[in-house]
Amino acid sequence: METVAEVRGLGQGYGRRQVITDLNLDIQLGVLGLLGPNGAGKTTLLQTLATILPPRRGTLRIGTEVVDSARKARRVRREIGYLPQHFGYYPAFSVYDFVRYCAWLRGVPESEAHAATVAAIGFVGLSERSDARLKTLSGGMIRRCGIASAIVGSPRLILLDEPTVGLDPAQRLEFRTLIRRLRREGKAVVLSTHLVEDVAAVCDRVAVMADGRVTWQGRPDELAALAVPGAEGDTALERGYMSLLGARKVAV
Numbered sequence: 006m007e008t009v010a011e012v013r014g015l016g017q018g019y020g021r022r023q024v025i026t027d028l029n030l031d032i033q034l035g036v037l038g039l040l041g042p043n044g045a046g047k048t049t050l051l052q053t054l055a056t057i058l059p060p061r062r063g064t065l066r067i068g069t070e071v072v073d074s075a076r077k078a079r080r081v082r083r084e085i086g087y088l089p090q091h092f093g094y095y096p097a098f099s100v101y102d103f104v105r106y107c108a109w110l111r112g113v114p115e116s117e118a119h120a121a122t123v124a125a126i127g128f129v130g131l132s133e134r135s136d137a138r139l140k141t142l143s144g145g146m147i148r149r150c151g152i153a154s155a156i157v158g159s160p161r162l163i164l165l166d167e168p169t170v171g172l173d174p175a176q177r178l179e180f181r182t183l184i185r186r187l188r189r190e191g192k193a194v195v196l197s198t199h200l201v202e203d204v205a206a207v208c209d210r211v212a213v214m215a216d217g218r219v220t221w222q223g224r225p226d227e228l229a230a231l232a233v234p235g236a237e238g239d240t241a242l243e244r245g246y247m248s249l250l251g252a253r254k255v256a257v
């Protein structure tokens with residue numbers, strides 16, 4: 006399986022605070038779920054992969070490029086789509102304006118920007134609302150718009166930080182359909198979430214983070230198989246995940 010991004014020995018932090026320590030991760034084609042308790046470092050890792058935070062230690066490789074300078078970060082950014090947990094937008098922008106602006110930020114060439122914008126808006130099913138102002142859209146439509154902004158220009162690596170927060174059940178099902186389509190189109194998607202059901206529904210692999218490290222990696226069925234008798238959780242995957250977290254607490 007082709008590796009789209011690779012992190013080796015990553016150290017990351019804010020000021021004097023160390024948040025990620027010696028983290029190693031390979032990101033391959035398909036959908037990787039990133040699970041972990043609050044504060045584990047998931048957002049910090051996604052921001053590093055998005056080349057927003059330069060690694061303090063270790064290396065980040067995107068495609069064939071080792072990203073060790075601002076110039077190289079700019080070069081690979083075209084290949085990366087990032088949807089932050091709380092993404093900002095101008096409420097007066099239309100859907101089209103917003104996605105086109107994101108295409109410009111990503112460096113999509115001007116000659117391709119219109120077609121790329123129209124395609125991304127079509128992908129998330131918002132073509133008929135293309136001229137609607139963002140302030141008139143529902144929360145679910147705003148999220149879809151955010152996904153359009155992350156995929157415009159067809160990046161290979163798509164990083165989604167808790168994209169289903171606040172969505173109703175029907176919108177979450179729609180979201181899963183979009184993720185499955187991205188997988189079919191040969192993308193590498195990293196999905197940070199607290200919703201184990203989303204991982205069970207769409208992820209090929211799971212990485213569990215705790216205290217700034219990846220503490221477990223494998224397939225969802227392998228995570229489910231870690232469940233110990235009497236483990237908390239409503240689904241097999243939740244029971245496996247809770248057992249892993251419990252085991253970690255005992256081990257520390």
Ligand SMILES: Nc1ncnc2c1ncn2[C@@H]1O[C@H](COP(=O)(O)OP(=O)(O)OP(=O)(O)O)[C@@H](O)[C@H]1O
Binds near residue numbers: 024041044049
């Ligand atoms: N800008 C910042 N300045 C200082 N500390 C930060 C900053 N951003 C995050 N942190 C700290 O870094 C640690 C990791 O945060 P991060 O947001 O990466 O975790 P997370 O796994 O995404 O958490 P959550 O599930 O709550 O979103 C936390 O202890 C957090 O308080």
